[in-house]
Amino acid sequence: MFGRKQDPPPEVDAPLVPEPPQPAPQGKGRPTPRRKESEARNRRPLVPADRRAAAKDARVKARVQRDLEYQAMRNGDERHMPARDRGPVRRYVRDSVDARWNLGELFLPLAAAFLVLQFVTARGAPVVAFASLVLLYVYILASVVDAWIMWRGLKKRLTVKFGESTLPRGLMMYAVLRAFQVRPSRLPKPQVKHGQHPA
Missing domain, CATH: 1.20.58 (Methane Monooxygenase Hydroxylase; Chain G, domain 1)
Known part of the structure; x- marks a missing residue:
């Protein structure tokens, strides 16, 4: 109880391990496109070039969809019925x-x-x-x-x-x-x- 204090053990320095060299950051390999170029690439025409052909295609697609829904309602195929009947x-x-x-x-x-x-x-x-x-x-x-x-x-x-x-x-x-x-x-x-x- 009243004895001598024990000395702490001597500290031993750990050997230094050299870290592997970090690769230098590389770029993306191409220049950043300008804003005008990005917007031009993403731009889609609001009105198609040939309005009559686009309207005709839309009518044909709508008719095909209506025929598909009508046949589905006649034979009970729920996958192709209108949303209100599914x-x-x-x-x-x-x-x-x-x-x-x-x-x-x-x-x-x-x-x-x-x-x-x-x-x-x-x-x-x-x-x-x-x-x-x-x-x-x-x-x-x-x-x-x-x-x-x-x-x-x-x-x-x-x-x-x-x-x-x-x-x-x-x-x-x-x-x-x-x-x-x-x-x-x-x-x-x-x-x-x-x-x-x-x-």
Whole structure:
């Protein structure tokens, strides 16, 4: 405890190792282009030299794209469908609407029949004409109520299956407009039969 302090061990200098020589920095091997030259190289004409040929090419490309989308909607190929019809959520909405008997899908034929009946009986039997008009309005109201009931049930199933945060906007109008279309005229074409509800 009170003994002599021990001397620290003598320091030994480590041998110096010479560092390898660093290569001298080299340039990029070419002069920096002037700003005017860079801008000229990147400049593209806003208006093509031949406007008619460019417009014709654009029309041809648009027609090819429309034909491709139309064929995709007829055969159910989702890769080439328009953006508003792509995705599993919209596919589920289409299948749900197509599997259900909707009052709206008979609206156009019945409305045409009621209007013809009204015009035919307007002079000879005004009571029949008035009754056909009232029946048409009752059918419209029933179709709207049916579409609302359809959307309420569909929205619950969509929320359970996909989650509310993943549902895109505009699904209600997408479903209701499809429900009011005559089934053979729907695009994309129905892929399920009546009663064949999606899981």
